[in-house]
Amino acid sequence: MSNGILLQANNIHKAYSNHIALNDVSVSIKQGSVFGLLGPNGAGKTSLIRIINQITAPDSGEVLFNNERLQAKHVRHIGYLPEERGLYKQMKVGEQALYLAQLKGLSKQEALKRLKYWFEKFEMETWWNKKIEELSKGMQQKVQFVVTILHDPQLLILDEPFSGFDPINASLLKQEILELKAKGTTIMFSSHNMESVEQLCDDVVLINKSRKVLDGSVIDIKNQYKTNMFKIDFVGSMLGFTNALWTSGEIITKNELPTHNSVTIKTLGNSTLNDALANVLSAVQLIGVQEVVPSLNEIFIKTVGAKLNANEVLTE
Numbered sequence: 001m002s003n004g005i006l007l008q009a010n011n012i013h014k015a016y017s018n019h020i021a022l023n024d025v026s027v028s029i030k031q032g033s034v035f036g037l038l039g040p041n042g043a044g045k046t047s048l049i050r051i052i053n054q055i056t057a058p059d060s061g062e063v064l065f066n067n068e069r070l071q072a073k074h075v076r077h078i079g080y081l082p083e084e085r086g087l088y089k090q091m092k093v094g095e096q097a098l099y100l101a102q103l104k105g106l107s108k109q110e111a112l113k114r115l116k117y118w119f120e121k122f123e124m125e126t127w128w129n130k131k132i133e134e135l136s137k138g139m140q141q142k143v144q145f146v147v148t149i150l151h152d153p154q155l156l157i158l159d160e161p162f163s164g165f166d167p168i169n170a171s172l173l174k175q176e177i178l179e180l181k182a183k184g185t186t187i188m189f190s191s192h193n194m195e196s197v198e199q200l201c202d203d204v205v206l207i208n209k210s211r212k213v214l215d216g217s218v219i220d221i222k223n224q225y226k227t228n229m230f231k232i233d234f235v236g237s238m239l240g241f242t243n244a245l246w247t248s249g250e251i252i253t254k255n256e257l258p259t260h261n262s263v264t265i266k267t268l269g270n271s272t273l274n275d276a277l278a279n280v281l282s283a284v285q286l287i288g289v290q291e292v293v294p295s296l297n298e299i300f301i302k303t304v305g306a307k308l309n310a311n312e313v314l315t316e
Contacts, residue, residue: 005067006031006155006186007052012061014047021047022058023210029155029188029203034181036197036204036218037190038296040304043207045190046083049157052188053080065155076105079153083160083190087132087140094128097147104151111150118146122172137164145173149180156180158189162196174200194297204296208304218296225299228267229292230276235260236284244283248276260287 007029014022022044029035039045050056052063054075063070065077088096094115101111119125122142132140141164149156158177162170177187177200191197197204198218205215214221229252234241238254238261245251248271253264261284267276277286294302 004031005029006065007188008064009048009052010062010064012048012051012058012063014044014051014056014058020210022051022207024061025207025210025212026061027205027212027215029186031186032181032184033186033202034177034200035186035188036201037188037207038194038197038204038300039207044210045207046159048207049080049159049188049190052155052157053078076151077154079148079151079156081145081148081156081158081161083163087144089131089133091132092128093124093130093132093135093143096132097143097150100147101150106151114150115146118150122146138166138169141165142169145176149185152185154186156185156187158187158191160191161189162191162193170196194295194300198296206300206303214299214303221299222293222296225294225302226291227294229264230267230273231262231264231288231290231292232277232280232286233260233262233288234280234284234286238263240283241280244280245276246279247271248279264292 005028007027009025009027012022012025014020025044025048027035027037027048037045037048047056051058052070054070054072065071065074068074091099097115098108098111101115102108106114119128124139124142124146127135127139127143132143135143141161145161148158161173161177165173174196177189181187189197189200201218203215203217204221206213216224238256241261241263242251245265247268249265249267251263251265255262265276267273273289273291277289280286
């Protein structure tokens with residue numbers, strides 16, 4: 001059932017006083033996938049997360065969980081790591097972890113068993129009797145992540161999960177996300193770290209100024225934003241390459257290296273990459289050709305920038 005939909009939000013609208021947080025937003029999250037919720041600050045991401053967690057309710061629209069309308073009973077199947085951490089500073093780590101695990105419905109015996117496993121896995125055994133305030137931000141993050149996943153949620157929601165982590169622990173967390181996915185957990189995470197989104201997500205949605213402006217699989221979105229640009233490495237004269245390329249392509253960047261030359265070209269008109277390569281083959285020796293695909297970060301900036309300009313008059 002990995003191709004099924006675990007969570008479906010349909011036409012969600014949410015307003016606070018005279019501020020519209022979400023305007024007719026719909027998203028589908030596939031079971032067993034990693035789903036990225038993207039957008040600039042204030043776009044509406046947190047409002048959607050709060051609705052899914054039943055902290056607030058939409059003014060209109062509905063959320064379905066496993067094809068059922070979202071109800072209080074579904075909370076036990078969701079794990080939520082908020083951006084603003086919520087640990088009690090004066091409590092000891094073990095005491096707090098045990099308390100929060102039991103709030104999620106685990107017996108004390110089962111909670112202790114699972115905590116032992118995770119504390120060993122994350123090398124946290126010596127933290128058990130330390131107070132939360134004695135830990136660094138990254139260490140506190142580890143504790144809260146463990147507590148969030150302890151009850152084996154079907155849906156794991158992570159809001160800026162890499163905030164406060166050093167590169168080693170961020171890598172550990174990424175690996176854990178992939179392992180949880182492999183075991184069938186559905187993961188939704190919101191992050192400004194586009195590199196992590198690109199590495200981990202199957203699908204993404206981009207919200208800007210309360211509206212959905214882009215969604216789909218990472219692969220499809222990147223293909224949609226291709227610009228017919230290619231990086232070509234060759235041995236031979238840069239002038240010879242330029243003259244041979246002629247009207248089939250335009251050189252965007254050029255780099256003359258000690259062992260070879262490298263250019264980025266954009267094909268022109270109806271010309272294809274094959275046309276451009278056929279033209280230059282008589283003048284130089286090709287050693288590498290690679291399509292230039294935009295990163296999610298470039299797409300994010302381009303899309304949000306365009307939408308901001310288009311909606312400027314509407315939001316004044």
